[in-house]
Amino acid sequence: MRSRKxxxxxxxxxxxxxxxLFLVFNFISWFTLFTLSNDINLDFxxxxxxxxxxxxxxxxxxxLxxxxxxxxxxxxxxxxxxxxVLALLLLFTTxxxxxxxxxxxxxxIDLQPSEFxxxxxxxxxxxxxxxxxFNFISVTALIFLIMLIINQPDLGTGLIITFVVISMxxxxxxRLRYFILIFLIxxxxxxVFLEFGIINENQLDRIxxxxxxxxxDFQQSQSRLSISSGGFFGQYFQEIQVNKVFVxxxxxxxxxxxxxxxxxxxxxxxxxxxxxxxxxxxxxxxxISSSEFDKYVITGFIVLLAIQIIINISxxxxxxxxxxxxxPLLSLGGSSMVSIAVVFGITxxxxxxxxxxx
Amino acid sequence: MFLRNRFNYLAxxxxxxxxxxxxxxxxxxxxxxxESIKIINSQTFDIVYLSxxxxxxxxxxxxxxxxxxxxxxxxxxxxxxNENNIIxxxxxxxYNFKExxxxxxxxxxxSKEILYLIRNxxxxxxxxxxALLELDAFEIFDFPIRKYEFNNIASHVIGYIGKxxxxxxxxxxxxxxxxxxxxxxxxxFYENKLSGEAGEIVFKGSEIVQFTPPNPGESLYLSLDINTxxxxxxxxxQGILLANENFELEDIIEKGAVVVIEIETGxxxxxxSLPDFDPNKFVQGISSFDFNQLxxxxxxxxxxxxxxxxxxxxxxxxxxWLAENEGLFPEGVENRSNKINCDGDLAFSFNxxxxxxxxxxxxxxxxxxxxxxxxxxxxxxxxxxxxLKIWRSYEGNPRESILQEYASNLGFGSLTNIxxxxxxxxxxxxxxxxxxxxxTKPELVRPEGWLGGDLMNLIIGQGAITTTPIQVANAYKTxxxxxxxxxxxxxxxxxxxxxxxxxxxxxxxxxLLSDLNLVTRQGGTAYQAFEVLGNRSNEIGGKxxxxxxxxxxxxxxxFVGIDSISNPRYIVVTVVEEGGSGSAxxxxxxxxxxQHLIGVELTPVKFGEITE
Numbered sequence: 001m002r003s004r005k006x007x008x009x010x011x012x013x014x015x016x017x018x019x020x021l022f023l024v025f026n027f028i029s030w031f032t033l034f035t036l037s038n039d040i041n042l043d044f045x046x047x048x049x050x051x052x053x054x055x056x057x058x059x060x061x062x063x064l065x066x067x068x069x070x071x072x073x074x075x076x077x078x079x080x081x082x083x084x085v086l087a088l089l090l091l092f093t094t095x096x097x098x099x100x101x102x103x104x105x106x107x108x109i110d111l112q113p114s115e116f117x118x119x120x121x122x123x124x125x126x127x128x129x130x131x132x133x134f135n136f137i138s139v140t141a142l143i144f145l146i147m148l149i150i151n152q153p154d155l156g157t158g159l160i161i162t163f164v165v166i167s168m169x170x171x172x173x174x175r176l177r178y179f180i181l182i183f184l185i186x187x188x189x190x191x192v193f194l195e196f197g198i199i200n201e202n203q204l205d206r207i208x209x210x211x212x213x214x215x216x217d218f219q220q221s222q223s224r225l226s227i228s229s230g231g232f233f234g235q236y237f238q239e240i241q242v243n244k245v246f247v248x249x250x251x252x253x254x255x256x257x258x259x260x261x262x263x264x265x266x267x268x269x270x271x272x273x274x275x276x277x278x279x280x281x282x283x284x285x286x287x288i289s290s291s292e293f294d295k296y297v298i299t300g301f302i303v304l305l306a307i308q309i310i311i312n313i314s315x316x317x318x319x320x321x322x323x324x325x326x327x328p329l330l331s332l333g334g335s336s337m338v339s340i341a342v343v344f345g346i347t348x349x350x351x352x353x354x355x356x357x358x
Numbered sequence: 359m360f361l362r363n364r365f366n367y368l369a370x371x372x373x374x375x376x377x378x379x380x381x382x383x384x385x386x387x388x389x390x391x392x393e394s395i396k397i398i399n400s401q402t403f404d405i406v407y408l409s410x411x412x413x414x415x416x417x418x419x420x421x422x423x424x425x426x427x428x429x430x431x432x433x434x435x436x437x438x439x440n441e442n443n444i445i446x447x448x449x450x451x452x453y454n455f456k457e458x459x460x461x462x463x464x465x466x467x468x469s470k471e472i473l474y475l476i477r478n479x480x481x482x483x484x485x486x487x488x489a490l491l492e493l494d495a496f497e498i499f500d501f502p503i504r505k506y507e508f509n510n511i512a513s514h515v516i517g518y519i520g521k522x523x524x525x526x527x528x529x530x531x532x533x534x535x536x537x538x539x540x541x542x543x544x545x546x547f548y549e550n551k552l553s554g555e556a557g558e559i560v561f562k563g564s565e566i567v568q569f570t571p572p573n574p575g576e577s578l579y580l581s582l583d584i585n586t587x588x589x590x591x592x593x594x595x596q597g598i599l600l601a602n603e604n605f606e607l608e609d610i611i612e613k614g615a616v617v618v619i620e621i622e623t624g625x626x627x628x629x630x631s632l633p634d635f636d637p638n639k640f641v642q643g644i645s646s647f648d649f650n651q652l653x654x655x656x657x658x659x660x661x662x663x664x665x666x667x668x669x670x671x672x673x674x675x676x677x678x679w680l681a682e683n684e685g686l687f688p689e690g691v692e693n694r695s696n697k698i699n700c701d702g703d704l705a706f707s708f709n710x711x712x713x714x715x716x717x718x719x720x721x722x723x724x725x726x727x728x729x730x731x732x733x734x735x736x737x738x739x740x741x742x743x744x745x746l747k748i749w750r751s752y753e754g755n756p757r758e759s760i761l762q763e764y765a766s767n768l769g770f771g772s773l774t775n776i777x778x779x780x781x782x783x784x785x786x787x788x789x790x791x792x793x794x795x796x797x798t799k800p801e802l803v804r805p806e807g808w809l810g811g812d813l814m815n816l817i818i819g820q821g822a823i824t825t826t827p828i829q830v831a832n833a834y835k836t837x838x839x840x841x842x843x844x845x846x847x848x849x850x851x852x853x854x855x856x857x858x859x860x861x862x863x864x865x866x867x868x869x870l871l872s873d874l875n876l877v878t879r880q881g882g883t884a885y886q887a888f889e890v891l892g893n894r895s896n897e898i899g900g901k902x903x904x905x906x907x908x909x910x911x912x913x914x915x916x917f918v919g920i921d922s923i924s925n926p927r928y929i930v931v932t933v934v935e936e937g938g939s940g941s942a943x944x945x946x947x948x949x950x951x952x953q954h955l956i957g958v959e960l961t962p963v964k965f966g967e968i969t970e
Contacts, residue, residue, distance in 0.1 A: 130360075167368055173359040228386040228394035240470040242395050243402045265387040272380065283369075286362060295360040299368075306372045313379050317386060 014066060015351035016358050021278045022062060022344045025329035026055045028271065032259045033332060035236060036251055047251050047332055054334045058341035065345025070353055073346070074293060077123045081141065084120045087113040088148040102152045103335075114149045114157045115339040119346070121145065121161050122168070122300030129172045130292035150193070156323040160307055162186070167303040168296055220318040222247045223257040227317060234264030251332040253324055256316045271330075275309060285350060294350050301343050399437065400563030406473045407535035410554030411502035413575035415516060415544065417584040418627070418849060424506050424516055424545075424637075426574070429480040430487065431501040433473050434466065437564035438495035447495060451476070472561055473497065497566070499559075504641045510634045512587050514660035515580070515626075515778070515847060517543020518637035541640070542658065544578060544847060546779045551576045579849040581625035589954040590616040590628045590947075594932070596963035597947035598632065601937045604965050607912055612655060613935035615662040615827045616951060621835050621926050624845045626776070628951070629828075631665075633657040663774075663781040666824040667914045667933060670905030670940065671736045673765075673819030675837060675870070677744050678733055680764045682866055686751075687729070688743030694729040694869070700739040706746060716742055716814065719904075719969070730869075734876035736883050736902060736969065738818050745817040749810040759788045761817060767842070767860055768833035775844040776828055777851070784829060787812065787822035819905060831931040834918055836860065838867060838926055871923040874899030884917065887945035887966035891958070898952060899923045902940035902969065912936040917944035921955045928955050939968040 029051060037048045044050060091101045091113065103110040121142065128134040142165065150158035166182060226245040235241045250258050260268050285298045305328055312327045314320045326336040351357075386394075411426035439447060444467060451458055451466075455477060458466075466474050479487060479498065490496050504519060522530070522539040530539060530549055535556035540546035554575030560568035594616050601611045618628035635657045639648060652658065659665070681687055681694070688698050702723035704716045716738070718724070724737040732740035745761070752758040766772065771786025785791070789808035796803055802822070815821030828845060836842045840862035878888040878895050883902040888895040903916030915937030919930040930948045937943040946963045953960050 170368060171361055171365045173361055224386060225394050225398060227383070228390050229398055230387055231391040231395075232388055243398055243404075245398055245401075260383065260387065265384060268383050268387070269380070272376065276376075283365075286360075286365060292360050299360075299365060303368070303372070306376075310372075310375050310379060313383075317379070317382055319379075319382060 013352040013357065014063075015348050015356055017281050018278075018344060018348045018351060019062070021274060021281075022059075022329070022341075024274060026058070028259075029255075029330045029332075030055070032255060032262065032330065033251060035262050036255075036258050051332050051337075054332075054337045057334070058337045061338055061341040062345040062348065065342060066349055066352070068349065070291070070293065070350060073123055074127055077120070077127050080120050081124050081145075084113060084117050085141075085145055085148065088117065088145065091152065100152055100154070102154055110335060112335040114152070114154055115335045116342070117145060117149060118157070118161055118164070118304055119339060119342050122164060122297060122304060123346075125165055125168050126293050126296035126300060129168060129296050134169075134172075156311070156325050160304070160311070160325075163307055164300055164303045168300050171299050172296070217322060219248045219254065220315070220322060223254055223316050224318050226257045227260040230261040230264045230267075232265050234260075234262050234267050236262035253312070253326055253331060254316055255331045256313055256327050259330065272309075275305070279306065282347065284356060285354060288356070289350070289354050294354070297346065297350065301347060305340075305343065402562075403567075404472055404561040406471075406559040406561065407537070408499055408557035408559060408572055409502055409536045409538055410556050410572035411574040412504060412519070412538075412545075412554060413548075413552040414577045415552075416577065416579050417582050417587075418580065418625075419583065419585075420579075421584050422507055423512065423580070423582075423584065424504065426502040426504050428500040429478055429503050430498050432476045432479045432490060433497045433499055434476055435472065435495045435497055435564060435566075436467070436469060436474055437472055437561065439467065443495070447493070450493065473559065475501065478503070499557075502572075504638075506637045508584060508588075509636045509638060511591055512582060512584065512629070513543075513634045513637050514631045514662070515543050515582060515587075515629050516637060517541060517545035517547075518635075518640040519545055520640055520643075542780070543660070543778060544580065545637075547777050548578050548848070552578060580847050581620070581623075581627060581849045582629070582847060583627050586618060586628040586951070586954060587630065589960065590618060590630045590930075590951045591632075591634075593947045593950040593963055594630050594632055594934075596950070597932075597943055598934060598937070600946075600963060600965045601915070601934060601943045604942070605912060605938055607936070608910075609936065611912070611934060611936050613661055613665070614937065615660075615665055615931075615933050616947065617662045617827045617831045617929075617931045618951060618955070619828075619831045619835060619845050619929050621838055621929060624832070624835060624843050625849065626828075626845050626847045627928060629660075629662045629847075631659065631661040660778065660780070661933070661935070662827045663776060663778055665826055665933065665935065666782055666784050667826075667916075667935065668821070668823055668905035668907070669819035669825045669830060670903035670914065670916055671738075671819060672830060672901045672903035672916045672918050672940075673770075673823070673825075674733060674736070674741055674817070675834070675901065676765045676768060676770070677741050677761065677817050678729065678870065678873075679837060679862075679866070680761060681729060681744055682869070683764075684760065686744060686747055686760075688740060689747055691728075691743075697726040697728045697731075698740060698743060700724040700727050700737050702739075704739045704742050714811070730873045730876060731881075733873045733901070734879075734882045741817045742814050745814040746810070749813055753810070758813075761813065762786055762788045765833075767858070768836050769829055769842055770823070770825055770833060774826075774828050774832045777844075777847050781828070782826055784824040784826055785822055787816065791822075819903065827931045827933050830916075830918060831929050834920070834929050834931075837862065837870065838920075838929075840867075871899055871920070871926065874901055874920060875923045877901055883941045883969045884945040884966070887917075887941060887949050887964075890961050890964070891949070891953070894956070894958060897922045897924060897956075898949075899926070900945065900948065902945055904938070904940045904969070907936065912938050915943040916940045917948045919945075919948040919952050921952050928952075930955070939966075941969045942966040 030048060033048045033051050037046060094101050094104065097103065102114065103112050128138045146158050146161055149161065222245050226247050229235065229242045244261065247254050247257050279302050282298050282302055286295050289295060308325060308328050311320065311323060312325050315323055326333055328340045329337065411428055414422060415424040417423055448463055451463060466476065487498060491498060506516060518541050519538050520541045521537065522534065526539050527534050533539060533549060533553035536553055540549045540552065545552065552575040555573035557572035558570040559566055594614050598611055598614055612633055614632050616628060616630040619626050633655045635652045691698060700718065700723045702718050702721050706714055718738045724735050727735065727737045727740050748760060765786055771784055773781050773783045792803050792808040796807060812821055816823055832845050841859045875898065876882050877900045878884045878898045884900050888898055899920035901918045905914040905916065907913060915934040917932045917940050920926050921928045930951050932944040932948045934943050942965055946966045950960055950963050
C-alpha cells in the first residue's frame, strides 16, 4: 500500500471535489424529480422519496469503497470477473420480463448485473493492460462476457462495454494497425450474430426505421417538444408555464427531457459544465500517478460516463434510436445510482492514494 | 504503456461529440423554442373561464338592491395574433376605440392570457358589433356588470366585490373561476350562494372548440326594507350634523350606526353605519386614492356589528331584570315600588374600610325614586345601591357575578351570529377576566383586580364593558320575547331556532314596557326628543344612554327605542360615536326612524335635551 499524507472526511480520507460533485449531481436529480412529483404520499411510491433512499444507499456505497484499497482490487478482480459471469449466467434461470432476462428481482430493487459488469470489465482490462498480460485468454473471457450481455438481449450495454474496452486499448501502446483488425473482427461478428440470431431482426428493424422514416417515434418526438419548450431559461421559473408535454418514462431514461424543460438551455449548459469539470479533475490522475493501473481505470471511467451521457442525450433529443439507457446520477433507479456510486467510490480511493484531497 | 497523447486524441474526440450534442440542444431550445410552444398549445386544450352573473339581491318588498346585467364585451383571442396581423389589429383598435391608450394597447398584445377583455361594447349597435366579428381574432361574449341601485344606502349590509386574494382562493374553491369575490357584507357572507358557476371556453390551439355558458348565482332576499334604510340613513346623517353644530369639539363627529330589528322574528329591517361608501366604485376597480380616503375614515367598518362602545345607561335594563327576578333591591327596599332618596351622590364604605363617594349625573339628585322612576330618569344612585347589595351579599362567592350571568343570558359579551362577516363580540368583564388581564394586559386593570367599584361601574354600563349596536338590539329583543336567537338579514332563513328560553313572565314584560314608556313621557330623559309626537309618544318606549369615554373624548350617545308598548314590533338602536348625551343626539334620530315605522309624518331631527 502506498502511503497517504493527508486525510479528510473519515479515516481513509475523501477527495473533496469528487465527493462534492457526487452530492451536487444527486441534488440535481432530487430537484428534477421534485418537479415531476405531484404525489403527496410520503412513502415508497413517491418517486422523490425513492430516489432520496437510493441516494443515501449510494452515498454509503461511496464511503464503503473508500476502505477498499486499489491493491485489493488488483488482487481480487479475477474473482469479481468470474462472479459477474456467473451472475449473468444465472439470469437464464429468471422469468423473462418483456422478453428480456436482465434483472434479479430483489424486492424493492431490481439488481441488474450488466450495470456492475461495466465497472468490473474496466478494472479487469486495466489490470491486464498495466501488467502487460493482455493475452488470448483474457480477450476470450471478455468476449464471452460481452456476448452474454448482448444475448439478454441488451445490445446497448454490450456496445458500450465494447467501446470502453477499445478506448482503453487505444490509449495503451497497442499498435494502431491492430485496430483495423479489431474493426474487421467486429464487422465479422456482427454478421455471425445476425446469422445465429443473437442480434435479432427487431433490433435491426428499429435502427432501419429510425434512419429511413421521416418521423422519429412518439416518445422521442414528445421529448423533443418538451425540451424545446424549455427555451433559454426553462419553464420552472416562468410565471405562466407552457403546458408540460407528456413524455413516457420521464422519471428514468428520459429524465433529461424533464430537466431541460424545467431549467432550459442554461440548465443543460450548467449540468454539462459540471460533468466537464469532473472529467477535468479526473485527468489529474493521468498527470501525477505513477501507477499504470490507475490511469487505465480512470480512462475507462471517463469513457464509460461520457458515452452513457452522450447516448442518453442523443436518444432523448432523437439523434439515435431509443436504447433505454439511464443518465448517470440523474435518472431514477437503484441499480444505476449504486453502480455510478461504485465508479465515484473507486475514483475517490485512487485520488486519496495519490494524495489528492481537493 | 499508457500513452498520454493517445488519451488526448480520445478526449478531443469526446469533446467534439459533446459540442455536437450541445449544438443540437441549442437548436432545439433557442431556435425552435417558439415554434414548439405553438405546437404544444395547438395540441392541448386550454379552458378560459367567463365570470357568471352574481345573484340579485332584493329587499323585503322585492325591490332590487343589487343586479348583474349581462352586457356584450369585446375580447381578443391572442392566439390568433401573429407578426403578420398584429399591426392590423393595433391600428383597428386605435382607430375605432380612441379611448384605448398606446400603453393599454401594449398591455393587451403583450399579455400572456389567451383571451383578453378589451372593453364593454354595449354602446355599439348591431351592425357595428357584426363588423367587429369580421376580424378573426375578435370574440364577443356577455360579461356581467354588478350594479348597486341605491349607491351608498345599505352599503355595509350589501358589501362590495373585488378580485380574490390568495386566502380567498383557498376559502372559496368553487368560485375562484369567476375571478371576483364578495369582500364584505352579504356579498361575502353568501358568496357561495351568490357567485354562480363560471362559463367555460375551451381552446384547442387558437380555435374555440367548446363553449359552456355561465350559470347565474342564486338570488338573495333580505329582510331589509330599503325605505326604512333610507330614512334611518338620513336621520343619522341629520343627527350627526346637529351634534357637530351643538358641540365644540376638536374631532368632528362622523361615526354612528342605526339598527332596526323586528322583535318577533329577529329580522334586520335596517342597518346603517356611517361613514359609508359606494360599492359601485369597486365594480370597475376603485382608485387607490379613493380607497385610502374611505379607509382613513373607517368607511368600510360596519359599526352596527363592529363598533365596540360602552353601553352606558341602556345597560340598566339588565339590573332592572335582575332586581325584579331575584328580589335584589337597594338596602332597605323590598319591592319595585319602595323608594329610596337620591340626593345626587352616594357615600358608602367597603369591607376594607375605604370611604367612597359616587356622584350622580344630576347634582341636585332625583329625589325619591323607585325602580320605575330610576329607569325613567336614569338614576345612577338607585342602581349603584343594587350593585352594593350584590357586592355585600356575595363578594367572593360564585353569585357575585350574577349581574354578568344575566347580561350574558341576554347575549352581551358574545357574538349574535348575524349573517354578516367580521362581527365583533365585545367584552363583559368579571373577576376572571380581570385576573387574566392582569397578566396579558396589565395596563388596563388595577393590580388589586376585580373590586366592588368595577361592579358599580358595570351596572350602569361603564368601565371595561363594550357592546355592539346589534348586540344591544338583540338583548332588548331577548328581554321582550323571553328567548335568545340570532338576528338575520336573509329573509328565507329558518327563524325558529332559539338558543335558550329565559323564564320571563308576561307581567315583567308589561312592567318593563310601561317603565320604558315613562322615559319618553314628561319627566323622562327622552321627553324632549319625542315631544313632537304629541299623544303618540304615549305609545313609544325607550332608554337613553350616555357612555363616558376615557380622556377628553365626548361621550357615546345611545338610544334604544321601541315603536309601540301595546304591540311592540320593532327595536331601534341608535349610536353616535362621541355624540354626547343620548337624549340630545341619539334619541331624536331614533324618533324620526320610529315616525317612519309607525307611519306618521316625518319631522326633521332636532337637537334634544342634554341629560346624564
